[in-house]
Amino acid sequence: MRVLPIVCAGLLAQAAAGQSAKQPAAGDAEASLRDGTVAQEHGDLKTAIADFRRALALKPDLVQARANLGAALAAAGQMDAAIEEDGRVLEISPQNEAVRMNLAMAYYRTGNLNQARLEFEKLHALHPADLNTAILLGYTYNKLRREADAAALLAPLEPGREDDFDFEYVYAYALIGSGKQDAGLPRMEKLAKAKNSAEAWLLAGSARFYRGEMQTARADLDAAVELNPKLPGLFTMAGQARYAMKDMPAATSAFQAALRADPTDFVANRDLGAMRLKEGDTANAKPLLELALQLHPTDPLTRLEMAKLDEQTGKYAEAAAILEALTRTDPNWLDAHWLLAAVYAELNRPEDGKHERALAHDIEIKQKAATPKKD
Structure with missing residues (x-):
């Protein structure tokens, strides 16, 4: 979702007007900017980055070259460098909204969510009705566990956008996370069905599970498994729902699938170990529970299961x-x-x-x- 700033002819003209004795260098700088822009448009990021840097070496105050350099660096995955360049542009041109969006996205992609939030909030304040910015800010609030803020932000924008997948996903997530599950779950399940979204089914199924609605939770999670069995954490959640419904063969199968994907999955180790222990299979329960305890030494349920194991083995x-x-x-x-x-x-x-x-x-x-x- 990287926003590439459009070359600003007025800004270039203003920069060129200030040249006198260094006019040839300025011309070379602008030529490098044009070459870099062409390379960037064709996806040749290495060449684009080199051209933009050449332009800046000749003319350090060529703002558009620095803005495009930030965009190219981000597209190449060099986020820290992109953030540095975007920040330098905004010091000179704080009204440049395209670069501010680039900066916000770079912060988001590096996991610096608080800085991303600040930049998205500035953009949202300028354009409160802009859907793209509101969605990105909503996602950031959700990541920061500020789901109530995300729900309040998005609620006024929903009318007429009930079929917009991106909007409804972040809004439904916010509603569920802020305790308004009666409003959020139907939205999440509606879009999961409409878009065949495994992620949406997983979120809905997880929420249903924690509400104790095991039958619906299992149905939602099974729908997610059918669509994308490689979704992280899915088989663990599906196993828990099946375990709660006392369908031990199905729960065993799900937990085993989870452990094939991630042998250090804490919940899968703990719950499959507990199941094995309940079956009297202490030999197979022991390594599962020991690993779960190693992963989370203070987890009360794991410690209880270890006590059961010790009791069954005479310790x-x-x-x-x-x-x-x-x-x-x-x-x-x-x-x-x-x-x-x-x-x-x-x-x-x-x-x-x-x-x-x-x-x-x-x-x-x-x-x-x-x-x-x-x-």
Whole structure:
């Protein structure tokens, strides 16, 4: 989405008017600018960059050469150099909106989102109704976890643009991320279906999963798998939805696919390890859970599964140490208390086991009382 500044004849004329004794050099500079522009238009970035630099060596204040150099550097992937050139142009010509857009995009592409945001905000302030700028600023807000700001920015621009994929995607994402899922999910699923977008199906399925709507989540995620099984994180999410629905063969298949794509996928290692452990397959559960713990040593669910593994393999003291730490951190963790009671029994600590069972019983009563009754 790099914006290439148009050669400004007036600016070149103004620069040429200031020449006297150095007129031949200025002419050579402008010739190099023209040659570079032709090379740039034909995709010969190496030649274009060399021509623009030659023009600037002859005439350092030739703004259009510097602007085009920034654009060519960015197109060649030399983002830091592009940012430097764009910044120098804007010091001289702060009203140059094309170069400011180039600078914003370069910051975005290098992951400097706060600087990108500042530049997009300046452009948006100048042209509040410009859709392209609003979408880019919305994407940046979303990346910065400022989805509510993105939603507020885009809401007034939606009428008449309900079928614009780029707009609806960033707006639906913002709505979902800012807690307005009832408004965001139908939009995301509508465009996912209309455009056969695996990314949109993944976002919708993930949101449905975290809402506990497992049937719909699985359908959305399966649609994404059918369209683009190589989408990062997709098989992990699909595995979680299938696991939650207790479809263990399908969940196993999904997690295995996730680990083939990325052997260090934390969730896939943890959840597939937990499944293997539940099946009593401690030999295959062990390396999965150990890697998950190595990846995230403080994750409570992984530590609970390791305690279960220790309990099943006779390492009762190790299991007790993990569970005691977990129950100190979360005194209301029912599963941890019940398992600790069983471990204390194996360690011949009947009083401690009795105490844990009593705690677990009390927690269970409180949780049942706090659960809303179904009509």
